[in-house]
Amino acid sequence: MSFWEVTKQLADGFGVTLMIFGITLVASLPLGLIMTFGSMSKIPPIKWLVKTFVWIIRGTPLMLQIILIFYGPGLLGLEIKLPRMTAVIIAFIINYSCYFSEIYRGGIESIPKGQYEAGQVLGMTKKQIFFKVVLFQVIKRIVPPMGNEIITLVKDTSLARVIAVTELVKAAERIVTLKGLIWPLFYIGAFYLLFSALLTFLLNLAEKKMNYYSI
Amino acid sequence: MKKKIFALLMGAVMCMGCMGLGGCSSDENSLNGSNSSNADNSGTGSENSDSSTDSENSSSSAAGNSDWDYISNKGEVVVGITYYEPMNYFDENGELVGFETEFTKAVCEKLGVTPVFQEIEWEKKEVELQSKAIDLIWNGLTVTEDRKENMAFSKTYLNNKQVIIVKTENADKYTDTASMAGTSIAFESGSAGEDAAKADETLAGCELIGCSAQKDALLEVKAGTADLGILDYTLAKASIGEGTDYADMQILDSVELASEQYAVGVRLEDTETLAKINNAIDELAQDGTLLDIAKKYGVDDIYAL
Amino acid sequence: MAFLEVKGIEKSFGRTEVLKGIDFSMEKGEVLAIIGSSGSGKTTLLRCLNFLETPDRGSILVNGDVMFDCEEAPYSDSAKREKRLHFGLVFQSFNLFPQYNVLRNISLAPELRRIRGKKLPKAEKKKIRNDIDENSRRLLDTVGLAAKTYSYPCELSGGQQQRVAIARALALDPDILCFDEPTSALDPELTGEVLRVIRELKSSDRTMIVVTHEMNFARGVADKVIFMADGIIEEYGTPDEVFGNPKSPVTKAFLEKSLENI
Numbered sequence: 001m002s003f004w005e006v007t008k009q010l011a012d013g014f015g016v017t018l019m020i021f022g023i024t025l026v027a028s029l030p031l032g033l034i035m036t037f038g039s040m041s042k043i044p045p046i047k048w049l050v051k052t053f054v055w056i057i058r059g060t061p062l063m064l065q066i067i068l069i070f071y072g073p074g075l076l077g078l079e080i081k082l083p084r085m086t087a088v089i090i091a092f093i094i095n096y097s098c099y100f101s102e103i104y105r106g107g108i109e110s111i112p113k114g115q116y117e118a119g120q121v122l123g124m125t126k127k128q129i130f131f132k133v134v135l136f137q138v139i140k141r142i143v144p145p146m147g148n149e150i151i152t153l154v155k156d157t158s159l160a161r162v163i164a165v166t167e168l169v170k171a172a173e174r175i176v177t178l179k180g181l182i183w184p185l186f187y188i189g190a191f192y193l194l195f196s197a198l199l200t201f202l203l204n205l206a207e208k209k210m211n212y213y214s215i
Numbered sequence: 216m217k218k219k220i221f222a223l224l225m226g227a228v229m230c231m232g233c234m235g236l237g238g239c240s241s242d243e244n245s246l247n248g249s250n251s252s253n254a255d256n257s258g259t260g261s262e263n264s265d266s267s268t269d270s271e272n273s274s275s276s277a278a279g280n281s282d283w284d285y286i287s288n289k290g291e292v293v294v295g296i297t298y299y300e301p302m303n304y305f306d307e308n309g310e311l312v313g314f315e316t317e318f319t320k321a322v323c324e325k326l327g328v329t330p331v332f333q334e335i336e337w338e339k340k341e342v343e344l345q346s347k348a349i350d351l352i353w354n355g356l357t358v359t360e361d362r363k364e365n366m367a368f369s370k371t372y373l374n375n376k377q378v379i380i381v382k383t384e385n386a387d388k389y390t391d392t393a394s395m396a397g398t399s400i401a402f403e404s405g406s407a408g409e410d411a412a413k414a415d416e417t418l419a420g421c422e423l424i425g426c427s428a429q430k431d432a433l434l435e436v437k438a439g440t441a442d443l444g445i446l447d448y449t450l451a452k453a454s455i456g457e458g459t460d461y462a463d464m465q466i467l468d469s470v471e472l473a474s475e476q477y478a479v480g481v482r483l484e485d486t487e488t489l490a491k492i493n494n495a496i497d498e499l500a501q502d503g504t505l506l507d508i509a510k511k512y513g514v515d516d517i518y519a520l
Numbered sequence: 521m522a523f524l525e526v527k528g529i530e531k532s533f534g535r536t537e538v539l540k541g542i543d544f545s546m547e548k549g550e551v552l553a554i555i556g557s558s559g560s561g562k563t564t565l566l567r568c569l570n571f572l573e574t575p576d577r578g579s580i581l582v583n584g585d586v587m588f589d590c591e592e593a594p595y596s597d598s599a600k601r602e603k604r605l606h607f608g609l610v611f612q613s614f615n616l617f618p619q620y621n622v623l624r625n626i627s628l629a630p631e632l633r634r635i636r637g638k639k640l641p642k643a644e645k646k647k648i649r650n651d652i653d654e655n656s657r658r659l660l661d662t663v664g665l666a667a668k669t670y671s672y673p674c675e676l677s678g679g680q681q682q683r684v685a686i687a688r689a690l691a692l693d694p695d696i697l698c699f700d701e702p703t704s705a706l707d708p709e710l711t712g713e714v715l716r717v718i719r720e721l722k723s724s725d726r727t728m729i730v731v732t733h734e735m736n737f738a739r740g741v742a743d744k745v746i747f748m749a750d751g752i753i754e755e756y757g758t759p760d761e762v763f764g765n766p767k768s769p770v771t772k773a774f775l776e777k778s779l780e781n782i
Binding site: 112114115117118119120121122123124125126128132133136137140212213214 | 570571572597598601602604605607608609611613615616617618619628629632633636672673674688689692
């Protein structure tokens with residue numbers, strides 16, 4: 001199997017990897033924020049519920065969650081059958097929303113009380129204070145931890161193969177098994193590295209853009 | 216409004232999470248317990264190891280026969296496989312071929328259902344089967360006593376044997392299992408290879424390395440992190456030698472390990488499905504079709520019908 | 521009827537009684553200085569006036585209108601928002617919005633208040649924006665920072681930041697402008713520029729309440745002085761009365777101590 005044939009096959013797997021990455025990111029970023037509001041809610045049952053949920057998700061391996069979401073319904077005798085990719089994406093979105101929500105919470109809690117009070121005495125509504133005063137400061141503070149989490153997400157996508165979704169690693173493993181070639185297994189490292197490099201570049205750009213002020 | 220939807224969503228997910236946490240501990244119970252009558256059957260039948268592979272299972276429990284309805288209503292049967300030569304693999308045109316592929320198709324034709332081949336992670340085959348993510352395991356599945364707890368087996372159709380692979384340069388060092396004392400041995404966790412290693416007194420005392428797949432055992436030997444690997448004969452034959460990255464490895468012919476049989480894995484409660492598959496296998500064996508397929512893929516030397 | 525009337529304000533945090541019944545009034549255009557040792561409740565009083573804390577008892581009236589009455593409380597958020605606009609507050613720690621430049625810090629609140637969420641014709645909106653922009657620049661000029669219009673807070677000294685904060689509070693044109701120890705977070709050499717701005721505001725008849733540790737400033741600028749101790753008003757009068765001839769021994773002791781420090 002030539003280098004290009006291998007590359008072509010791996011590109012298919014990489015497409016799946018990118019899809020898991022993209023959908024998870026797009027869905028988890030806002031969902032995480034909603035969960036943050038839940039975990040910071042003044043209504044105790046909501047706060048308790050969300051905090052427990054976050055604790056469960058952060059306290060168990062993502063791999064287990066993927067397995068649970070895919071096999072769970074069937075094992076319980078339910079007729080719900082999720083396609084493998086859907087199960088993977090649901091698990092990833094839930095997992096990453098929880099991690100993101102904790103990052104958001106940390107960011108929001110790090111904003112000094114004085115910023116809220118300044119908004120209040122200037123007659124702003126709660127919504128205006130959050131979106132006009134606090135949010136941007138939160139974003140600036142969470143870009144670095146968020147960046148870490150996003151880079152981790154790229155690599156976490158390889159967990160999808162536990163329920164036989166052919167992402168990049170699985171695609172390489174298939175070549176290894178079927179063609180008796182070993183090098184593709186290491187070649188995929190280049191895909192991950194290049195993609196992480198691109199993300200790192202973008203994240204740095206974002207950080208730089210927000211560096212026009214310091215606190 | 217937002218909060219309400221959110222709370223609902225969270226509630227639903229929480230429930231799943233909690234059931235899941237409980238479910239982990241009770242997985243094994245549900246696997247065995249939900250069909251206790253069948254589980255008992257395979258348990259008692261395990262003394263004479265071949266008995267549960269024929270249609271005895273199906274005749275003994277006539278109750279709850281919706282299993283075949285479930286599959287025939289779908290019109291397709293999901294077959295759990297892993298890709299490996301010569302069982303299920305792609306030819307140069309990208310078509311899925313192989314002994315098991317053609318065998319499966321032939322049986323399904325007789326049953327009047329379409330086979331859907333679904334790649335799985337081998338170590339999760341029992342969960343795949345039980346959760347109905349797949350309907351059959353048909354991929355060089357070795358019949359073992361442990362597995363009979365979790366699935367029913369069809370007639371056996373190939374004799375599997377476990378072989379030891381080694382780097383050619385070291386092949387002369389090993390003449391029998393006694394000469395392997397003190398080595399490290401890689402195999403797939405939970406595979407027949409592991410059973411074979413543990414069944415031999417000397418090998419059981421070696422450093423045993425359980426991998427997540429058979430091909431990883433090859434990689435271990437290739438990388439020198441293990442001295443020896445134990446693999447299925449068919450897989451080993453197809454994976455090493457000319458034109459592969461494992462060209463410097465060979466099967467140790469001098470050492471014989473326990474041999475076993477390949478069969479199709481079926482859900483314990485799917486008794487009707489099992490009976491139909493067994494009938495179809497009989498027919499294919501009688502008219503010579505199955506032997507032809509075996510010859511085509513070079514496994515006729517271990518043909519068992 | 522006085523411009524501001526504060527009656528029987530009480531406030532506790534848990535078991536700690538911080539304000540134990542505060543009554544005072546002031547006239548339009550007056551400058552009231554509130555002095556007292558830390559923990560005497562003066563900052564809490566100011567925060568009550570600005571709705572950052574809710575008093576347990578008492579009432580607050582501006583120009584005869586009820587701003588707060590414990591009988592009517594709790595007020596809705598929107599009611600609070602309307603009422604608190606009678607007051608402005610300059611914080612000890614400035615609390616400027618770091619991500620906005622000086623001009624935007626000043627114009628943000630008026631813009632949100634007058635444009636956001638209202639269905640106005642485009643031309644009307646543009647006109648309001650221009651008004652606000654013009655007014656913001658004028659205020660910036662008043663505090664002597666026209667040159668820093670496009671600077672960010674982090675590029676300014678503490679004194680400059682506090683002057684921007686004053687301009688920001690003025691942008692909503694409050695009836696009464698409150699200062700919570702406006703120079704306490706500043707290096708001594710920077711306090712002068714802030715106090716100068718407050719003095720200038722007095723000359724334009726701005727009604728102000730200043731919580732301060734600057735005794736000389738209180739004496740020189742204020743029309744009335746309140747000395748608070750342990751949650752009550754211990755002494756009230758003109759600067760000459762309070763500083764020159766305190767009736768209460770507690771006031772006397774405090775003043776002596778403060779003068780020693782100077």
